[in-house]
């Protein structure tokens with residue numbers, strides 16, 4: 001680990017860019033785009049980076065922007081990431097810069113991630129002469145369920161500087177739970193893996209008065225719902241939990257007809273790579289065998305979502321130390337637990353050590369305990385955190401590069 005002190009001038013320099021970063025964020029917020037193809041957003045990012053000494057590559061399968069800043073001297077490469085996409089949500093806030101597009105909103109604060117990363121690029125570019133090594137800036141579409149990070153890895157983002165990055169960092173803003181400007185995170189699991197399980201129970205329909213002449217999929221589906229909860233508590237260590245929620249259960253048309261099939265859909269959250277690896281086989285076995293016990297069959301389609309987001313212990317410690325040095329001791333609060341949401345920066349952290357942290361962005365007039373959270377049509381984020389995001393990202397990159 002580097003013992004060198006973090007350059008605290010980063011904070012004042014970032015503050016001086018506050019108005020410019022806010023303008024960028026508002027531009028992005030007004031015209032949100034969803035998915036892997038964000039042409040307006042990509043264009044706006046390129047405009048914002050214009051004039052900086054960057055080697056820029058655009059994505060092929062998606063509208064990503066990869067920008068490499070090379071320091072004056074050789075050294076390792078590190079990666080900073082900002083995701084760019086909005087959500088299919090119609091904004092309900094009264095912000096003067098609210099979305100102008102019906103059915104699209106930067107409801108997860110990714111507009112702040114872009115602006116923060118642009119700010120970090122400017123802070124780093126101003127220090128180019130002092131930098132030994134390279135910084136890869138990863139502007140990523142398609143975080144919301146579209147596996148954008150995986151596409152960018154396939155297109156070479158981790159080697160964009162001509163060598164594999166040795167550290168990768170990302171920040172995510174929170175519209176609630178944490179006061180504005182406070183960084184929070186933890187070593188190990190930062191966020192859950194999220195999978196989907198779709199089960200079709202196949203029986204034999206019949207008259208509701210004579211279930212022995214049919215094979216009722218409804219009772220079996222109900223048993224599967226409960227058996228999944230039993231599996232979660234009996235087959236997995238309570239200190240490494242698994243969450244299964246059956247969010248959809250559907251069968252039949254009328255009270256006195258036994259239907260042919262019943263369906264259930266579940267979300268499956270795991271918090272360790274070990275459990276993520278074994279959970280599909282165990283839950284599938286439960287569904288199939290409960291059905292078999294009653295002479296029916298269950299067809300299971302198990303789909304992988306994002307893997308577990310796991311922070312490297314040393315890199316998490318670095319992010320904590322840099323945050324405290326830049327923001328003061330109160331500027332960092334350890335996260336006791338992982339977040340049960342999922343994040344595709346997990347794909348990056350499967351390949352290289354790094355850390356993914358949260359930055360509180362609750363507007364000062366709202367209570368973090370009750371403010372609308374990310375993904376809400378009412379979610380609001382405080383622009384005042386933009387310089388903080390820029391300074392922390394730049395600071396952690398410089399700190400890792402100083403290690404050599």
Ligand SMILES: [Zn+2]
Nearest residue numbers: 108110143172
């Ligand atoms: Zn997000």
